[in-house]
Amino acid sequence: MNAIILSAIWGVVMMYTGVVTRKKSISRIVAIVGILLLITVNWLEYAGVPFFNIHSAGMLSFSSFGLVFNLVLFVCTLFYFLLSGSDMEDVGDNVADYFALIFFVLCGTAIATSFSSLLMLFLGIEIMTIPLYILAASDKRNLKSNEAALKYFLMGTFSTGLMLMGIAFLYGATGTFYTEGLNLGFGKISPMIMAGIVLLMISMSFKVSAVPFHFWTPDVYDGSPTVFTSFMATIVKAAAFMAFLRLFENAFGKMHTQWQLMIAIIAAATMIVGNLTAVFQQSVKRMLAYSSIAQAGFMLLAVFALNNTGKQGLVVYAAAYSLATIGVFAVLIKMKDFTFEGFNGLAKYQPLLAALLTVFLLSLAGIPLTAGFFAKYYMLVAALKNGNMFWLVIVGVLCAAISVYYYFRVIQAMYFKEGNDPEISVSESFKTILLVVGILVVLLGIHPDWLLHMLND
Amino acid sequence: MLSAFDNFPALLIWFPLIGGVIAFLLKQESSVKTWAMFSSIMTLVVMGVSLLYTDPKHYLLNQVSYFWLKDLGSSFGLLLDGMSRILCLLTAISFPLIFAATWNTNYKNTNSFYGLMLLTQCGLMGVFLATDALVFYFFWELALIPVYFLASQWGGEKRIQAAFKFFIYTFAGSLLMLIGILYIYLKTADQSFSLFSFYNTVLSTKEQGWLFWLFFIAFAIKMPIFPFHTWQPDAYEQSTTAVTMVLSGVMVKMGVFALIRWLIPLFPDAVKNYANIVIGLSVVGMIYASCIAMVQNDLKRLVAYSSIAHIGLMSAAIFTLQPDAMQGVMIQMFNHGINIIGLWIVVELIEQQTGVRKISELGGVAQKAPILAIMLVVIALANIALPLTNAFVGEFLMFSGLFRFNAWYAAVAGLSIILAAVYTLNMIKNVFYGNTNQVTEKFREITIDQRVILAVIVVLVFMVGVFPGPMFQLVEQATDVLFKRISAK
Numbered sequence: 029m030n031a032i033i034l035s036a037i038w039g040v041v042m043m044y045t046g047v048v049t050r051k052k053s054i055s056r057i058v059a060i061v062g063i064l065l066l067i068t069v070n071w072l073e074y075a076g077v078p079f080f081n082i083h084s085a086g087m088l089s090f091s092s093f094g095l096v097f098n099l100v101l102f103v104c105t106l107f108y109f110l111l112s113g114s115d116m117e118d119v120g121d122n123v124a125d126y127f128a129l130i131f132f133v134l135c136g137t138a139i140a141t142s143f144s145s146l147l148m149l150f151l152g153i154e155i156m157t158i159p160l161y162i163l164a165a166s167d168k169r170n171l172k173s174n175e176a177a178l179k180y181f182l183m184g185t186f187s188t189g190l191m192l193m194g195i196a197f198l199y200g201a202t203g204t205f206y207t208e209g210l211n212l213g214f215g216k217i218s219p220m221i222m223a224g225i226v227l228l229m230i231s232m233s234f235k236v237s238a239v240p241f242h243f244w245t246p247d248v249y250d251g252s253p254t255v256f257t258s259f260m261a262t263i264v265k266a267a268a269f270m271a272f273l274r275l276f277e278n279a280f281g282k283m284h285t286q287w288q289l290m291i292a293i294i295a296a297a298t299m300i301v302g303n304l305t306a307v308f309q310q311s312v313k314r315m316l317a318y319s320s321i322a323q324a325g326f327m328l329l330a331v332f333a334l335n336n337t338g339k340q341g342l343v344v345y346a347a348a349y350s351l352a353t354i355g356v357f358a359v360l361i362k363m364k365d366f367t368f369e370g371f372n373g374l375a376k377y378q379p380l381l382a383a384l385l386t387v388f389l390l391s392l393a394g395i396p397l398t399a400g401f402f403a404k405y406y407m408l409v410a411a412l413k414n415g416n417m418f419w420l421v422i423v424g425v426l427c428a429a430i431s432v433y434y435y436f437r438v439i440q441a442m443y444f445k446e447g448n449d450p451e452i453s454v455s456e457s458f459k460t461i462l463l464v465v466g467i468l469v470v471l472l473g474i475h476p477d478w479l480l481h482m483l484n485d
Numbered sequence: 486m487l488s489a490f491d492n493f494p495a496l497l498i499w500f501p502l503i504g505g506v507i508a509f510l511l512k513q514e515s516s517v518k519t520w521a522m523f524s525s526i527m528t529l530v531v532m533g534v535s536l537l538y539t540d541p542k543h544y545l546l547n548q549v550s551y552f553w554l555k556d557l558g559s560s561f562g563l564l565l566d567g568m569s570r571i572l573c574l575l576t577a578i579s580f581p582l583i584f585a586a587t588w589n590t591n592y593k594n595t596n597s598f599y600g601l602m603l604l605t606q607c608g609l610m611g612v613f614l615a616t617d618a619l620v621f622y623f624f625w626e627l628a629l630i631p632v633y634f635l636a637s638q639w640g641g642e643k644r645i646q647a648a649f650k651f652f653i654y655t656f657a658g659s660l661l662m663l664i665g666i667l668y669i670y671l672k673t674a675d676q677s678f679s680l681f682s683f684y685n686t687v688l689s690t691k692e693q694g695w696l697f698w699l700f701f702i703a704f705a706i707k708m709p710i711f712p713f714h715t716w717q718p719d720a721y722e723q724s725t726t727a728v729t730m731v732l733s734g735v736m737v738k739m740g741v742f743a744l745i746r747w748l749i750p751l752f753p754d755a756v757k758n759y760a761n762i763v764i765g766l767s768v769v770g771m772i773y774a775s776c777i778a779m780v781q782n783d784l785k786r787l788v789a790y791s792s793i794a795h796i797g798l799m800s801a802a803i804f805t806l807q808p809d810a811m812q813g814v815m816i817q818m819f820n821h822g823i824n825i826i827g828l829w830i831v832v833e834l835i836e837q838q839t840g841v842r843k844i845s846e847l848g849g850v851a852q853k854a855p856i857l858a859i860m861l862v863v864i865a866l867a868n869i870a871l872p873l874t875n876a877f878v879g880e881f882l883m884f885s886g887l888f889r890f891n892a893w894y895a896a897v898a899g900l901s902i903i904l905a906a907v908y909t910l911n912m913i914k915n916v917f918y919g920n921t922n923q924v925t926e927k928f929r930e931i932t933i934d935q936r937v938i939l940a941v942i943v944v945l946v947f948m949v950g951v952f953p954g955p956m957f958q959l960v961e962q963a964t965d966v967l968f969k970r971i972s973a974k
Contacts, residue, residue: 395630396623409667421664429657436649444637444645477556 029080029090030069031098031138038062039131046124056113059127063109066134067102070095074482086206087145094141096482097270097343101137101263104350105130108263110461111358112255119166119253126166129159130259137267141274146195146205149275153191153235156267157184160260164252176251183244187234194227198279207279217283225280225287229294232275235268236324239297246305249317257313258357261320266346269327273342276331284334291332292420298325299427306434313366315434316356319392322431323349326407326424332417333410340480341406347479348399348472352388355465359385362452368437372447380459381452382442384466389435391469394428399472404428492546493535494563494614497573498607500528501580505603514595518588521599525580525606532577535565539959554619558670558677562616567963568815571956572613572735572742575822578945579734580606585938586830587727589837592639601631605731612739616680618666621747622659628739629655632731639725647719654706654716662703665696669751683751684970690754697755700748701763707740708796710763711770721789726833729785733792734826738818741799745811749803750970760804764890767804768898771797775904779911784832784842787912788825791868794901795821801898802883806971808964810886815960817879820867820949824876827864827942831857834931835916839924844912849921853928858917860939865913867946869905875949 045058069079074095116126136156143149161184165177195205201220202210212221230241237245249257280287302322309315327345330338359381363370375382391400404424411421441447472479504524511517538546551561565573580602592598608628615621629652636648666678673682688696706713721729749756771794778790799817802810834857835850836842851858867874870881880902888895921928931939949956 390630396626405663405667408664409671412664412667412671422661425660425664426657429653429660432653432656436652440637440645440649443634475554477554480556 029078029082029084029088030073031066031102032088032135032142033080033082034066034069035131035135035138038066039128039135042124042128042131046122046128052117052123055124055127056109056116058124059113059130060106060109062127062131063102063106067099067106070098070102074099087148088139088142089144090142093339093343093483094270094274096479097141097266097346098138099482100343100347100479101267101350102134104263104266104347104354105134105259107351107461107465108259108354108358111354111458111465112258112361115255115361119255120168122166126163126256129163132159133259133264137263137270140267140271143271143274144207144278146198146207146279149207149271150188150191150195153268153271154188156264157188157235160184160256160264163256163259164248166256167253170251170253172251173253176248179244179251180248183234187231187241190227190234191231194224194231197221197224197227207275210279212280212283217286222286226290228275229287229290232268232272233294236265236272236327237321238294238324238328239301239321242298242301242321245321246314246317249320250311250314254313254357254361257317258354258361261316261357262350262353265320265324266350269324269330269342269346273331273334273339277334277339281334288332288334288416291328292417295325295328295332296420296423298322298328299423300325303427303430307430309434310368311366312360312368312371312438315368315437316353316360319431319434320353322427323392325427326404329407329411329420329424332420333407333414335410335413337406337413338410340483341403341410343483344399344406344472344476344479345403348391348403348469351465351469351472352391352398352400355388355462355469356385356392358458358462362454363450364452365450368441369447370450371438371441372445374442374447374450376447377449378452378454381454381462384462385442386439387466387469389438391473393432393435397470397473399469399476401473402476492549493531493538494547494565495549496531497528497535497565497577497610497614498563500524500531501603501607501610504528505600505607508603509596509600511596514591517596517599518584521603522581522584524603525577525584528606528610529577529581532574536570536574539567539570548616550616557619558673558675558679559617559619560679561620562679563611563614563620564616564680565614566966567959567961568742568745569613570959571815571819572738573610575738575819576606576609576613576735579730579822579826582826582830582938582941583727583730583734585934586730586826586833587725588934590725590727592725594638598635598639601635602727602731604631605635605736609735609739613742618670618678618680618683618747620678621680621743622663622666625659625662625739625743626656628736629659632728632736635728636720636724636732640728641723643719644723647716647723651716651720654713655703658703658706658713661699665699668692668696680747683747688752690758693752693755694758697748697752697759700743700751701759704740704743704748705800707743708737708800709740709793710797710800711766711773711793714770714774714793717793718786718789721792722783722785726829726836730826730829733789733829734822737792737796738822741796741803741814741818744800744803745814745967749806750967750974753971753974756804756806760806760890763804764801764887764894767797767801768894770794771801771898771901772904775901775908779904779908781908782844784835784844784912784916787844787908788828788832791905791908792821792825794905795825795868798880798883798887798898798901801894802886805886805890807886807889808968809882811964811967812957812960813879813882813886815963816949816953816956817876817883819956820875820879820946823942823945823949824864824868827860827939827946828868830939830942831861831864834935838928841924844915846922846924847916848919849917849925850928851917852921853925854930856936857931857939860936860943861917862913863943863946864939865909867950869902869909873947873950875946875953877950878953 139152167173306318391398394404611624774793
């Protein structure tokens, strides 16, 4: 509850900051203070100090698992602000508003990780996505940005419509919105319930950009200003996954076997299509868009398996994937040329950036001693523990092997190809923060226990 | 002085790791080289000292297990038994030899070259020592990544593609192995990655059947066994010689070693079921590789294909499940490493002076450099396993095991010995004898330090060839333990 209320308040504070001062650096500092406060109050709630005790009639429930997940997302946002906050100033003049919108998104993510009523799920997802439509269009004079926003908006509202319809079906069949109260899995399952589940599955697949509902993703990610793509592809996506898992665990967990095959097919298709398409991209930004689809396929294994290992794994996955992707994007924003050739010879001119980028890419590829390995490890163990559909695991690792191809193309360009100085200007503080992110990625890869210990307490 | 805290397996990993990190930080070219040499010799010294403490009394010095990832049931477990001792010894000897042999080669970014080399050594040691499946997997990858960077950054024109092919191949294989590891892990009684828990886990014949292939493909790619070998000649040819020596001398042994340490004792039923397929593939690969080696005109490719043939024999011998063949394999892993590094050194010396690797363009080197010629002939004869050389002992045991398993296999595989003699002697004849031409006219005799390096190899060749006793002592106990495990299943 702390995080939901504070992030909403801070969004308003940010808007007023934009009114009071036009100085962009001040807005940035206020935003960083805000996210630090958000981390603190969320931590306090986790430690047992809730500031608010609003009666939500059981529509929200705060488990330590959801709070830890929030914490991971907020820490990633902190790094995102620190690394890319100053790049928002290049997008347009209303920097304070961008930050305000991001705080509203965070409010939505906090709801999406704690809902226990289908209405709250709907609210959380909507609060999360509506500010994103605006952010996608924030580069007002750019046609591609406008196109991305419109596409995102149309697809987003469409999938929201499906979600509402699914919720309506479920309500009609059971008479309740509470996820725990649906009482599914006992007795006969009516076609209405099955239709509701399928509709919810489709709309959630839209939100996490799973195949075959992924077509909006590459265009939106490519067209939006790169700073906001970074945010969309990481924190928002992870939160949507959390909502996906929470919904299917709490509401439909008891009839797991009935929908498991559908999720398995979606996961396999997502991994295959995402990875194969990423191989053929010429632009690193588009490649990252497809890689985010491919990674989503791996994350779907947690929903498929629906066990404790998968839940823990999703936290590790969210942290590993978000940190590494934010790091890659932070460097990408500084580049002028988004093609693979643009990275040629980067190691010679920016050795530290190239080395850190290598760490992030290795992590995304799931190489041991980086956080990405344990992310994949947990997903594979979860899927194996589930015991059914062994083929899904094989598809998963083969796709992971394919992903090496396109991640390593960047490494090859940086280290083994000759190129001109990309002349990127990065401050010392940027390098230091990126180094901290790199160290975090490696630390999580050597010892993920400290993150998981928080979950088990 | 020696206590449970500074035990050998841990030292063998820490020394190259710390050495590698320091090498990255050094700026001056000469100091990097000296440091790398010093660091690798220190590792060799540790290895040498450890050979004095092989008896069970010093159990604690040779086996360690640190807590790590306790929640997952994994611990940092290392063990220095007879077989890993042989391979660690090979790793420890070969790195100083490689550094010495390529001392005069100048690399751009010297510090990262030597840093990556030492990290590779660390990864290799870890693979040979690990008794925990997750740690084994980690080191398996840790050995691969520095080699990928080494092979892509330094070498021939097509090096980037060749190294990438190598990387994707091995990475795909190791991911399949990871599934296998995770599956067995979930089956263990105590949810542990420990090798010994793995050994104690009962797997049905059906499970063994497909788990076998998941592991086998990973190892077969690394060794490589026909038809998984296609990355190898390109990677060997395109890499710079120092890296080729690591790849062919030590790295391919990862696959052979892993077969004996992990695959055979875990899935004995499947091994018996599929023995014919694997031996068949190996024998076909031996003949195939030998035939291609006969028509090779490039010295590096010739040695690469001869290596495929030798590894094929090792894998065939392993799957016969004969104790003495297994001993032969363990000994041969060491000897093959030494011999092939010797061959690469000779190739490197010729290429350094002439700039040519084509056999047809060379000739008459023996007139100009008789000492080099003598050294080469000894190493080449060792490579085709003449009596009194080191490889004879191992190959004899492997062939006798294969013969007892099925005489036909032995007969066909035996052909490869004849073919090996043909291409090796042919190469000697064309490169070293005959008349000099304008390429070899100005060939100079090798310098004193080059002689010393080759002499070390020649001494090793004869020492093991004439007195194989100490080696047998190391491998006998390892083989006993292995076969007890198989029969217990």
